[in-house]
Amino acid sequence: MSGMPTSPYREDLIKAEILAMTGSRPLNRSEIAARLGLGAATVSDHTRRLIELGFLRELPPQIAGRGRPKVPLEVVPDAAYTLGLRVHPDHLIGVLMRLDGSEVRRFTRPFRPGEDPVGQLAAACEEVLADPAVGARVLGIGLAVPGVIDPATGTVRLSPRLGWTDLPLRPPLAERLPVPVLIDNDTRASTAGELLFGTGRDHDDFLVLAIGDGVGMGIVLERRVHRGPAGVAGEFGHVPTSPDGPRCVCGRRGCVDAYVADYALAAQAVARGLCEEPPSPDRLRRMAEDDAPGVRALLADAGEILGRAAAGVVNVLAVPALTVIGESHVLWPYLTPGFQRAVDAGVIGVLPDLEITVRAWDDSGHARGAASLVLAASLAA
Ligand SMILES: [Zn+2]
Numbered sequence: 001m002s003g004m005p006t007s008p009y010r011e012d013l014i015k016a017e018i019l020a021m022t023g024s025r026p027l028n029r030s031e032i033a034a035r036l037g038l039g040a041a042t043v044s045d046h047t048r049r050l051i052e053l054g055f056l057r058e059l060p061p062q063i064a065g066r067g068r069p070k071v072p073l074e075v076v077p078d079a080a081y082t083l084g085l086r087v088h089p090d091h092l093i094g095v096l097m098r099l100d101g102s103e104v105r106r107f108t109r110p111f112r113p114g115e116d117p118v119g120q121l122a123a124a125c126e127e128v129l130a131d132p133a134v135g136a137r138v139l140g141i142g143l144a145v146p147g148v149i150d151p152a153t154g155t156v157r158l159s160p161r162l163g164w165t166d167l168p169l170r171p172p173l174a175e176r177l178p179v180p181v182l183i184d185n186d187t188r189a190s191t192a193g194e195l196l197f198g199t200g201r202d203h204d205d206f207l208v209l210a211i212g213d214g215v216g217m218g219i220v221l222e223r224r225v226h227r228g229p230a231g232v233a234g235e236f237g238h239v240p241t242s243p244d245g246p247r248c249v250c251g252r253r254g255c256v257d258a259y260v261a262d263y264a265l266a267a268q269a270v271a272r273g274l275c276e277e278p279p280s281p282d283r284l285r286r287m288a289e290d291d292a293p294g295v296r297a298l299l300a301d302a303g304e305i306l307g308r309a310a311a312g313v314v315n316v317l318a319v320p321a322l323t324v325i326g327e328s329h330v331l332w333p334y335l336t337p338g339f340q341r342a343v344d345a346g347v348i349g350v351l352p353d354l355e356i357t358v359r360a361w362d363d364s365g366h367a368r369g370a371a372s373l374v375l376a377a378s379l380a381a
Contacts, residue, residue, distance in 0.1 A: 010377065010380040010381075011376040011377050011380055012376055012377075012379040012380035013223070013224070013376045014036065014038070014042070014046050015046050015049070015050055015376070015379040016196060016375045016376035016379055017036060017195075017196060017200075017223070018032055018036075018043075018046055018047060018050060018056070018073075019050065019055060019056065019075050019099045019100070019375070020100070020101060020196035020197055020200075020375075021035060021036075021201075022056065022073050022074050022075045023074075023075045023077065023099065023100025023101055023102075023197075024100075024201065026059055026072035026073060026074040027072065027073060028062075028070040028071055028072050028073065029043050029044060029047060029070075029071070029073070030070065032047070032073070036223070037204075047073060051073075053079070053080075054076060054079045055075065055076055055079045055080060055099055056073050056074070056075055056076065057073070057074060057076055058071050058072070058073055059071065059072040059073070059074055075099050075100050076099065077098040077099050077100040077102060078098055078099075078137070079099060079137070080099055080137050080138075080139045081096050081097060081098060081099075081104055081134060081137045081138050081139065082096075082097050082138065082139050082140050082141070082142065082371040082372070082374050082375050082378060083095070083096050083097075083125065083128055083138055083140070083141045083142070083371060083374075084097060084141075084142045084143075084144065084189070084366075084367040084368060084369065084370030084371030084372070084373070084374065085121065085124065085125070085141070085142070085143050085144070085367055085370060086143075086144045086186060086189075086363075086364070086365075086366040086367040086369075086370060087111065087113070087117075087121070087143060087144065087145045087146070087162065088111065088146075088363075089111075089113060089161050089162055090110065090111060090112075091108050091109060091110055091111050092108065092109045092110075092111045092120075092121070092124055093106065093107075093108050093363055093364050093366075093367045094106060094107045094108070094109070094124060094128065094367060095364055095367040095368045095370075095371050096128060096134060096138075096371070097368065097371035097372070097375075099375075101193075101196065101197035101368075101372065103368070104134065106364050106367070109124050113162040113163055113164060114163060117162075117164075117167070117169070118169065118172045118173060118176075121143065121169075121173060122172075122173055122176045122177060125141050125173075125177055126177070129177070129178070129179070138179055139179060139180075139374070139375070139378035139379070139381075140179050140180040140181065140182065140374040140375070140377060140378030140381065141173075141177060141179060141180070141181045141182070141374060142181075142182045142183070142184070142189060142369075142370035142371055142372070142373040142374030143169070143170075143173075143181070143182070143183040143184075143370055144183075144184065144185070144186040144189035144190070144366040144367060144369055144370035144373070145159060145162070145169070145183055145184070145185065145186060146159055146161050146162065146185070146186050146213075146214075147159025147160065147161065147162065147164070147185065148185070148231075148232055148235075149183055149184055149185045149188075149231055150230055150231040150232075151182065151183060151184045151185075151188075151227060151231045152230075152231060153168070153170070153171075154168060154169055154170020154171055154173075154174070154181075154182075154183050155167065155168045155169065155170070156169055156183070157230075157232075160249070161213070169183050170182070170183050179378070180374065180377050180378050180381045181374075182370075182373055182374045182377050184227075184231070184370070184373055185216070185231070185234070186210075186216075186366040186369070186370075187208065187210040187216035187217065187218050187234060187325075187366075188218050188225055188227065188234060188369075188373075189366055189369035189370040189372070189373045190208060190210065190218065190325055190365055190366050190368075190369030191208045191218025191219070191220060191225050191369070192225050192369055192372045192373040192376075193368055193369035193371075193372035193373070194206070194208050194218070194220070194323055194325075194359075194369075195220050195223065195225060195372075196372050196375065197372060198323065198359065199220075199321055199323045199357060200220065200223065202321070203220075203319075203320060203321045203355075204220075204222055204223050205220060205221050205222065205317070205318070205319045205320065205321075206220050206319050206320070206321040206322065206323060207219060207220075207310070207313065207314070207317075207319050207321070207322045207323070208220075208322075208323050208325060209236070209306075209310065209322055209323070209324050209325070209326075210325050210326040211260065211306075211324065211325075211326040211327075211328040211329065211331075211332075211335075212261075212262060212281075212326035212327035212328050213261055213262050213263065213327070214237045214249075214257055214261050215236055215237035215256050215257050215260050215261055215306070216234055216235070216236060216237060216326075217234045217235075217236035217313065218234055219233060219234060219317070220319075221317065221319075236256060236309065236310075236313070237255060237256050237257035237260075237261065238250050238252070238255045238256070238257060239255065239256045239309045239312070239313075240252065240253075240254055240255060241254050241255070241256060241259070241305055241308065241309060242254035245258055245259065246258040246259065246264065246267075246268075249261075256305060256306060256309050259301075259302050259305045259306075260302045260305060260306050260328075260335075262280070262281050262327065262328055263278070264302075265279075265281075265284060265298070265299070265302060265328075265331075266278035266279050266280070266284070268298055268302075269284065269287075269295070269298060272294055272298060273294075274287070274292065274293070274294045274295055274298065275287070275292075281327055281328045281330055281331055282330060284299070284331060285330045285331055285334070288331070288333075288334040295334075296334055299331055299334035299335050299338070300334065300335070300337045300338035301338060302335060302338065303334070303335030303336060303337060303338030303339035303340075303342070304338030304339065304341060304342045305338075305342075306335065306338075306339055306342075307338060307339035307340065307341065307342025307343045307346065308342040308346055310322065310339070310342075310343060311342060311343050311345075311346025311347045312346070314343070314346075314347050314351065314354055315346070315347060315348050315351070318351055319354075320351070320352050320354065320355060321354065321355040321356075321357070322354055322355070322356050322357070323356075323357045323358075323359055324356065324357070324358045324359065325359045325361050325365060326361060326365075327361070329358055329359065329361045332358050336356075340356075
């Protein structure tokens with residue numbers, strides 16, 4: 001290993017974490033140091049810089065017993081914004097986010113992946129930057145893209161849903177736009193959001209399970225989003241479960257995706273004679289709610305496959321928490337009997353019970369993640 005940085009951008013995750021933490025409630029420097037496992041001097045350096053930037057402010061000191069009074073720090077939410085865009089096959093969703101993770105606004109724009117994607121993305125960003133009320137406050141732009149993304153080169157290596165192969169996306173955008181631009185896989189973007197504004201508030205190590213038209217996994221270890229050398233880590237959907245299982249989109253058989261992705265559930269519903277047309281996740285949820293024959297069993301079976309594969313990851317990484325996101329989270333109540341059974345049976349006894357959180361989710365979720373993702377990079381720029 002050369003030890004050379006593989007990424008053209010740097011992250012200042014500590015500053016981003018301080019802003020996120022003080023966004024939920026004011027904290028003094030020793031509380032920040034304890035939570036992040038850092039020394040007092042390091043925290044003082046970072047908070048001094050954030051105060052100089054106007055992103056953080058000191059509140060009146062609090063006298064507690066003997067010793068020096070503690071100075072609570074709070075974020076100045078509107079001091080700066082980040083913009084996140086989620087790229088869908090037919091539209092873009094944008095979220096403009098404050099420093100405390102709350103939303104200034106969100107918007108959607110039509111999008112055609114096959115027609116000058118860089119031009120369309122740049123135009124959507126330029127529209128926000130040109131707005132005199134907010135433009136000058138935008139620190140950076142994050143893009144969440146479905147597929148295999150190399151965040152170091154800013155290239156989309158493979159996105160079947162967008163029809164992109166080896167498309168350099170970040171370099172031309174970075175050239176055209178006046179603020180730092182970052183792209184990443186959509187699940188990992190949302191994982192960065194969970195680290196700053198969600199599960200990361202209580203856990204240093206956790207998994208994000210994204211279920212929808214594929215199954216992805218975000219991995220946070222010691223407060224860092226794990227990407228892998230080429231940015232491909234997290235392809236949980238292609239964990240093999242059965243050599244003679246259904247054919248997966250990747251060409252192999254019996255992957256988790258081939259049982260649990262929305263198209264796979266729909267295909268099984270038809271194959272089991274539960275309905276005639278492939279159902280959407282919402283339709284499946286309604287069928288399960290109505291207790292249509294066989295639907296709950298189908299979802300419990302899928303949940304069990306998902307849970308067994310997840311238990312394997314939990315055993316390897318010893319993570320105590322898992323957060324569920326994605327379009328198919330609506331099915332979770334019916335996936336969970338099988339999932340929980342498999343996790344209970346599969347996770348080794350020395351590990352604590354896995355804490356499972358299901359995140360309220362909508363179409364803008366990955367856009368919020370992308371806005372979180374770029375915060376740490378913008379602070380380093
Ligand atoms: Zn596969």
